[in-house]
Amino acid sequence: MTFPPTHPALARAIAARGYTSATAVQTAVLEADAAGRDMVVSAQTGSGKTVAFGLAIAPTLLGSEERLPQAGAPMALIIAPTRELAMQVQRELIWLYRETGARVVTCVGGMDARAEARNLASGAHIVVGTPGRLRDHLERQRLDLATLKTIVLDEADEMLDLGFREDLEFILEATPPTRQTLLFSATMPHEIENLARRYQRDAIRIATTRGHEQHVDIEYRAIRVAPFDIENAVVNVLRFNEAPAAIVFCATR
Template sequence: MRRFDIDPNNHTAGPVAGKPDNPTFADLGVHPDIVRALSESGIERTFDIQALTLPLALRGEDVIGQARTGTGKTLGFGVPLLQRLATPGDGTPQALVVVPTRELCLQVSQDLAEAGKYLGVRITSIYGGRPYESQIQSLRSGVDVVIGTPGRLLDLAEQRNLVLGKISTLVLDEADEMLDLGFLPDIERILRMVPEDRQTMLFSATMPGPILTLARTFLRQPTHIRAEAGETGAIHERTTQFVYRAHSLDKPELIAKVLQAEGRGLTMIFTRTKRTAQKVADDLVERGFAAAAVHGDLGQGAREQALRAFRSGKVDILVATDVAARGIDVEGVTHVINYQMPEDEKTYVHRIGRTGRAGRTGVAITLVDWDEVPRWKLISDELGLDMPEPVETYSTSKHLFTDLGIPEDATGRLPLSKRTRAGLAAEDEEDFGDRRRRGRTGVSGRR
């Protein structure tokens, strides 16, 4: 297995421009129609992971890409996948991308559709939480690329509605997340259903033992490309972190003032429970903010409505649980707020990694309850943050205003003059036939 490593400290580019000294997509022999589509989206030069992946993947070689979300890996596998398709195809899927979550499924589908819009490529998304009928109809109508979550893909393949016999390119995206969610047995079953003569690309932020075993078993002489030396180190360099010891009863007022900080753009707020996520979102809306929640008690239509509204800027605050936020990758997130403290250092890294991406800076704020201080100290020590004792902080504390650039006259409500966003109601909710309301159980069945 060959291996390439890249120094993340040299990665200083913006979110779409790529590094100024990296080759363009055209330089690497990418199809002119793909180059044209990328250029129209403002993408010309490659990120590090793309610069090393593309020459190998375009030749059909197997690749292991080690990179966290936000480093450009989607185009690292998406461009070769699109370029190697036979178009027009006969309607049987030629490429399969397996992802851990519905949200990432939709995002990858959108990215590939934009990159391949001049190729006449047919792409469909397959995931749980919506009726089988529409997905089966899409497959029967003919597709070239299928992007889906493991459980639903396996269901449709076993029902023979999804034909895998002509798959020539297989991608496993965020493999470590799929391991965490218990999808590894499903992945192995899918891998045994696709032709052995294929190109396989595996992408993962970390390489735990089971993922390495999977790679050794199912990939052929892969090249291991590592796009950053350390996920936590890269985040620390770009993200300013604040940790406050806060009283639970004061958190709503404190958060309302934090959200009026100078330079705040899109913001993600994390909670541990579904109930708290909805409660925080509802409270912020009542205070005049454009907020929406994403959690397991919402039906798929409501979740996608919230994500579309967040990506389009109709709402600028997304309140989410850790499970619901898996795979959500939205450009321009300036602030991450841990309303409830993460369970461990890995969750902390994943949460604050939503900001400070691709060379941009970000702000991460963590609120620690009194009884959580020992657990926070463990996280701080494990990550080398050197912040073992959170500063006692209230919504009236002067240092809060100074740290975050909050106007001195800010109150717990957003002034009417600043309520300029359309809000969640401005984004239509699709009816998937499975709408669930708050307080009911989440989407059932496989993802």
């Protein structure tokens, strides 16, 4: 499918990037009845959701204007569970909003908080950050959310699993009640439903995944291994597949 109509500045950025078709979640957030609405979106990592919420918040941020006003207090806040994801989101939004003059900055754990404070003081249209660092900037009065227009919780289920509920609630309470609130989550446990009921208004529900549906572009294999032989099995699997890069997930740190 081709890209549905979107803001002209973003449409040009998408065309320049060489994208000719929209993913399911991108198409869904661009439906006419979704414009400017709060949303609860079920979407997997790798589904194009970063571009999706970038497109979804454009009407709220830009309206009919081609460019954003001079950067000051942030107009949009994107919250992600990890530094790596936050920085990836920043990179995606920079190219998507390039023609709007958007200034996109990050506030994430493990980076220089004083440099982040200087970036915030210089003004930003969009701030992307992790819950703990964003709360820290709020408590130190370095981050002003008084005029925020929209907020996105990316991978909300992951943030709750990591114990960020209190930080998220603290941040949400500091935002104007008139904000647009977008909640993106791969799964929809009761905690997510409760968060949506408390902080969203007449949210539209968008589901692009079904239950435990796997990624269509990933091959899955199961190998039964004796507990005492796990390390040897991992090494042998990596050697057998000759993978130039791999991620090994473990039960604990």
